[in-house]
Amino acid sequence: MPPSDTPPLVELRDVTKAYAEGDTVREVLSGVQLSLHRGEFVVLLGRSGSGKSTLLNLISGIDVPTRGEVRVDGRNLGSLSERERTLLRRERVGFIFQAFNLLPTLTVEENVRLPLELNGHGAAESGAKARALLERVGLRERARSFPDRLSGGEQQRVAVARALAHAPPLLLADEPTGNLDEATGRQVLDLLEGLTRQGNACALVVTHEPALVSRADRVLSMEGGRLVEREHARREAR
Amino acid sequence: MRRLLVRSSLRHLGGHPWLTALSLLGIALGVAVVVSIDLASGSALRAFERSTDAVAGRATHQVVGGSSGLDERVYRDLRLRRDAPVSAPVVEGHVQAAVGDRRTLTVLGVDPFAEAPFRDYAKGEAVGDVGALLTEPGTVLLSARAAQSLGITSGGELPVRVEGVEKRLRVAGLLTPSDEDTARAVEALVLTDVSTAQEVLGQVGRLTRVDLRIRDEAEAQRLQAALPTGTELVRASARAGTVEQMTRAFRTNLTALSLLALVVGMFLIYNTMTFSVVQRRGLLGRLRAVGITRGELFALVLGEAAVLGAVGTVAGLLLGVLLARGLVGLVTQTFNDLYFVVSVRALALEPFTLAKGLVLGLGATLVAALVPAWEAARSAPVTTMRRSTLEDVSRSRAPRLAVLGLVVLAAGTGMLTWPTQALLPAYGGLFSVLLGSALLVPWVTERLSSVAALPLGSTFGLLGRMAARSVRTSLSRTAVALAALMVAVATTVGVGLMVSSFRGTVVSWLDTSLQADVFISPPSLVARRGGATLVPGLEERLRSTPGVAASSTLRVASARVDGVPTDLLAIDFTRTQARPYRFKEGNPETVWRELESSPDALLVSEPFSFHRRVRVGDTVRLTTDRGPHDFRVVGVYFDYGSDVGTMLMPRTTYERWFDDRGVSGVALYAAPGQDVDALVASVRERAGDSQALLVRANRSLRQASLEVFDRTFTITQVLRLLAIGVAFVGVLSALMSLQLERARELAVLRATGLTPGQLWGLVSLQTGLLGLLAGLFSVPLGMALAYVLVHVINQRSFGWTLRLAVSPETLVQAVLLALVASALAGLYPAWKMARANPALALREE
Known part of the structure; x- marks a missing residue:
């Protein structure tokens, strides 16, 4: 349950994002307001091209809004340099992509170790943590394999482990089950939810899957560039 | 991390x-x-x-003379002075060993009693009958190493050739220096006393120089003032x-x-x-x-x-x-x-x-x-972000890069045309031309591959269109590869054209300057200089050979211009009308009249004029046997024989200022109807055995000159071959990486039903098209490069005017190089992809 009395982990104030396409300007997000708290598992629904991925990019500091303010952990991303935003992402955010996006030149274990070592953990410590995480996602024995030897579901489990390895308070997932069959998708979501709740993190999961709604604390949807919140979605679903 | x-x-x-x-x-x-x-x-x-x-x-200074050294009396007078400086006479020259590997040896004739303050090895560390050096004429000391490789022992005989005459020396002892440095230094040395050296080198009564140890500048000045006319005091350094x-x-x-x-x-x-x-x-x-x-x-x-x-x-x-x-x-x-x-x-x-x-x-x-x-x-x-978006970005960037390329090209051209003799701006300009052209490549490639789609499509169908389009749609990769290839291949074109232009210029220069029918000279150790002399009396005998209508003689001497030894040609024109020279500056009509009527006029070669910044009307100060004298430059002639520069004066002028009477070569003009080969034979007969001579008909001298030219350009050719090697590797790696990178795309094609043969065809078409484009791009750039090398770099390095000649073979060679390399580059990826399991390639990220 969201502890609404604590300051929000993520806060979007009147955020607008527009792209120039030739002579016309297309507004993808307009006047978006949002607060996310630690411990929340939030699902974001919406049709293709509705601006879901753009929203994730803005929250992670990969992209900057045309207007408005994005705050993560109380820091206004607009006032940070590109480098500072990158470092904030490195420390505070875990990212999961639809296309897994593992690094093909690193083994499974090394992929998971990467965020740990980026955040200054020693090789021994990060190796142990990575192996423990792989154990949890059921891939301990594949630690030395390269990603291209793994199935899609296995790759996404590695991606989940990598995103959570350094225990970031914020987890962003962009259609994490989009490339997986139903059963494998469910397995990955179980992991994602379990690990998020365990670490008291906040997850924002973009999806097309209505089934995911049942797991969410809050359900948001993008409609015409605006963010609409469905109150008490979880309870409704029950 | x-x-x-x-x-x-x-x-x-x-x-x-x-x-x-x-x-x-x-x-x-x-x-x-x-x-x-x-x-x-x-x-x-x-x-x-x-x-x-x-x-x-350890000499600090040397006393030197005119073109034929100095009279040994200069040394004697020097020793007799009350304030005589520490001094030693030296006779120096080169001979060729007539045994073993026929290596060149330096003969050093010294006075053993005066040597101690100057050269260490001259006094000891010799094994054998060193005393014989003083008592027995024709004896020498040789380094132990040289003796060993020539197969000579102490007490043995060393046959040598000097200007075509064979002489025999007796090796009285072997020099065995204890340290490696000295051993190397004396390796090619024949040490002997002054009179033997004079005898061997044909310089009886003459010294090459007198070595001195002078304490200070005041002493040097005093000495300089007391030296006889025609001699000069110079620093040893x-x-x-x-x-x-x-x-x-x-x-x-x-x-x-x-x-x-x-x-x-x-x-x-x-x-x-x-x-x-x-x-x-x-x-x-x-x-x-x-x-x-x-x-x-x-x-x-x-x-x-x-x-x-x-x-x-x-x-x-x-x-x-x-x-x-x-x-x-x-x-x-x-x-x-x-x-x-x-x-x-x-x-x-x-x-x-x-x-x-x-x-x-x-x-x-x-x-x-x-x-x-x-x-x-x-x-x-x-x-x-999708790949196509990236390619859109690089396509939209192409026109801007092209404009930047034009700007860089303009800057490069500016640097090249900047009126200076400095080489740095020339290299800067050269680099800018390469860079500017490389920046033009993406835009030109995009245009050309659109154009190529039509003929390729109509010839090879869908595969042809795909090949052409893939060049355009992966511009971010193909353009970089093409630019690298173009530069690599253009370099080979540029250097190739430079060498062929240089050769062409030399050939036409030889046509002008070699007009006589027969040339006679003693063999010389420095091929292009030929300072060796004919034995006395031979010249006249050769010139009066029956069947000779006209003749001239040449003396190649070394004279000091502002202290720097420079080749001076003295030519006897009195028995010929031929004046085989072309002028860069000066009117040919008046130059000869002026030169032959004035006792202090001379001509200088183009490189001389360039290096010393001397033009017609300027004067050149020569150290003659009559003392320093200013000569007026009345013409600048084209000459590709020496890159340091030469001077030319009539024999009469030379004899007026120098005591040397040697002749280095004779040119004979056959009488009308006289068979040249027969003339060569009768010249050889008249020359007899007194001296080994090179008697060459016009054609064979021309041939020999070109051989020397080609030999001096061998190293350039080697460099060009290496550049071709680098270019080849470049074409290979760029195109191969391009294809390997497309593994996934090719796997999709295989999965869709392309046979391995068709795949090979597609890959070959693509690399072939890229190779062809690279070859074509390299032609204009290579020509521009050649222009810069010939007219700017070469001109500023050597001062030579060369005529740029574009040889089609070089251009065809460049295009072929690119095509062959590209064909080879396609082989491995096509083979690999045709054999690979498409499913695996599709799985790989």
Whole structure:
């Protein structure tokens, strides 16, 4: 349950994002307001091209809004340099992509170790943590394999482990089950939810899957560039 | 964190072993060329300096004379002075051993009693009957090493040839210096007393110089004032400087050419690094999303380049040393043909040269990697970005790059036309032309491949259209590869055209200057100079051979111009009407009249006029046997025989100012109807056995001259071959990486039903098209390069006016080079993809 009395982990104030396409300007997000708290598992629904991925990019500091303010952990991303935003992402955010996006030149274990070592953990410590995480996602024995030897579901489990390895308070997932069959998708979501709740993190999961709604604390949807919140979605679903 | 990133990088490099190896080869070849040229010419120079130092000893000053040295009475008078300085007489010259490897030896005739303050080895460390040197004429001391390789023992006989005359010397003892330096210095030395040297070298009564040890400038001035007319006091150190100066243009040119190979290498490195960045755009984007900063990515790519650079450079240094062992012979040959007598027995591994190679190799790699590293750092972390968007960006960038290219080209042209004789702006301009042209490539490629789609489509159907389109749709990769290829191939075109233009100019110059039918000269140790003399009396006998209608004689002497020894040609024109010279400055109608009527007029060659900044109407101060005298320059003639420059005066003028009466060569004009071969035969008969002479008909002298020319350009040709090698490697690696990178796309095609044969056809068409484009692009750039090399670089290095001749073979060769390399480049990827399981390729990210 969201502890609404604590300051929000993520806060979007009147955020607008527009792209120039030739002579016309297309507004993808307009006047978006949002607060996310630690411990929340939030699902974001919406049709293709509705601006879901753009929203994730803005929250992670990969992209900057045309207007408005994005705050993560109380820091206004607009006032940070590109480098500072990158470092904030490195420390505070875990990212999961639809296309897994593992690094093909690193083994499974090394992929998971990467965020740990980026955040200054020693090789021994990060190796142990990575192996423990792989154990949890059921891939301990594949630690030395390269990603291209793994199935899609296995790759996404590695991606989940990598995103959570350094225990970031914020987890962003962009259609994490989009490339997986139903059963494998469910397995990955179980992991994602379990690990998020365990670490008291906040997850924002973009999806097309209505089934995911049942797991969410809050359900948001993008409609015409605006963010609409469905109150008490979880309870409704029950 | 760095460790994992470094590991990722290394695995990327290791995952593409062919490409990594080829780019290493590119760097290694570039470095090897530069290092080897430097080591080879450095070794030749060092060897020369060592032998010069050995014979100059500890002298501070020298008394020298006119073209034929100085009278030995000068030395006697010097010794009789009340304030006589420490002095020693020296007779020096070169002979050729008539046994063994026929090496060139330096004869040094000294006075053993005066030697001690000057040369150490002259007084001891000799084994054998050293005393015989003083008592027995014709005896010499030889270095133990030389004796061993010539197969001579102490007490044995050493036959030598001097200007075509064979003489026999007796080796009284062997010099065995204890330290290596001295041993090397005396390796080519024949030590003897003054009178034997005079006898052997045909300089009876003459000294080459008198070595002096002078305490201060005041003493030098006092002495200078007391010296007889026609002699001069010079500093001993001036001599090494002269050698340095004499060969500077030659060495600069070689260095420039070798640097060109490195520039080509740089483009290849740039290509490799850009490729590895472009190839990993996705991976770099992911790293950015995970939280790697731009600075870290920049450092990562530069780090990769540094690793490649270090490995390639070390390999290049080793290769360079190996190559230098081969090149040192060529450089020595060129030095011997053009400048002075030197024999190099070992390669001097200068640490400075190796360090320079290291810095150049690493520096060039890092500079070439800057742009790709910057591109990598700019990678957007947006992971959903599609490849087509990237290609749209690079296509939209093409026109802007083209405009930038034009600006850089304009700047380069500006630097090249800047009215200065300095070489630096010329090299800057050359580099700008290469860079500007490379920037034009993306735009031109886009246009041309659109055009090529039509004919390829109608000839090869869908595959043809796909081949043409893929060049355009992956412009971000193809353009970089094409630019690198164009530069590499254009370099070979440029150097090739330069050499053929140079040769063409020399051929037409020989046509003008070789008008006589028969040329006679004694063999000379420096092929292009020919200062050897005919034995007295022979000249007249040869000139009066029946069947000769007209004749002239030539004397090649060395005279000092402002203290610098310079070749002076004295020609006897009295028995011929022929004046086989073309003028750059001066009116041919009046020049000869003026020259032959005035006792102080001379002509100078184009390089002389260029190096000494002398023009018609200026004066040149020559040290003559009558003392220093100012001569008026009445014409500047074209001459490609010497890059240092020569002067020319009628024999009558020469004899007026110099005591030397030697003749170095005779030219005979056959009477009408006289058979030239018969004339050659009767000249040989009249010459008899008194001296071995080179009697050559016009045709064979022309041939011999061109042989010398070709020999001096062998090293340039070797460099060109190396540049072709680098270009070949470049074409191969660029196109191969392009195809390997498309593995997934090709796998999709295989999965869709393309047969291995069709796949091979598609790959071949694509690489063929790229090879053809690269070949075509390289033609105009190569011609521009040749123009710059011929009219700017060469002109500023040597002062020669050359005529640029475009030989179609060179151009066809370039296009073929690109096509063959591209055909080969397509083989491996096509074979690999045709054999590969498409499912596996599709799975790979």
